[in-house]
Amino acid sequence: MDRELALAVELADWAAERIRRPRATEDTSDVREKAGPADIVTATDEAVESYVRDVLRREFPEYGIEGEEYGVHEGAAGAPHWVIDPVDGTTNYAHGIGWCSFSLGLATPEGRPLLGVVADPWRGEIFSAVKGGGARLDGRPIRAAAHDTLTGHAFLTEWAAHAHWPGLDDLLRELAARHCTVRVMGSTALSLVQVAAGRATAAAIGEFHPVDALPPLLIATEAGAVAIPELPPYDTPLLLVAPGAAEEATALWKRTVLR
Incomplete structure (x- = not known):
């Protein structure tokens, strides 16, 4: 899983840089509705997913892919599949609100997670994990809070x-x-x-x-x-x-x- 993780982190870093590029929020020409006014897609969503899919298919041609914008590409029988959300939080992104992310994972044919990467373009952070290997933030191990109650948190x-x-x-x-x-x-x-x-x-x-x-x-x-x-x-x-x-x-x- 080392090769898959390295590529996923590399793609997350590329996607974060692409999402951070300035765009004119008053220009709505690159935004369109999907299922309704609260479900939108931008040219950035499509560009990021298209690039990531191309790289994944080149590097792991036997793996399947499921993406937010371009659906399912079937892989070889029994092979794992990637899951991609190129801009998770598109409404925030389209309105210039700095809280969205890039998400990429790898799952078994049954849908159980093997690898996960989430990039925060605005804080410059990349979260990652491989099944059984612990979680990391920018390469450093992280742990859930030690709190023993919901109150005050x-x-x-x-x-x-x-x-x-x-x-x-x-x-x-x-x-x-x-x-x-x-x-x-x-x-x-x-x-x-x-x-x-x-x-x-x-x-x-x-x-x-x-x-x-x-x-x-x-x-x-x-x-x-x-x-x-x-x-x-x-x-x-x-x-x-x-x-x-x-x-x-x-x-x-x-x-x-x-x-």
């Missing part, structure tokens, strides 16, 4: 595009009662890896999509975070939490989201 979440997902409102009320500071940031991958870095005690999403959530899921669990469930089915909720707060968060999750 950060909890990151994301809307399902423009909408609240089932159970979110109840969850937010419970967290507010605990004086837990909730943040809705706008990039699934970047929010989830904050748990790996120990900056957020927990993070949750209502709809698990491998292209943007599988890489940070691996990074966070390799940093010691607890994932509930361990690997969600597509379009179902995911909670990541520091191990010391897992019992409290799990009970809250079951009472609000999973009821």
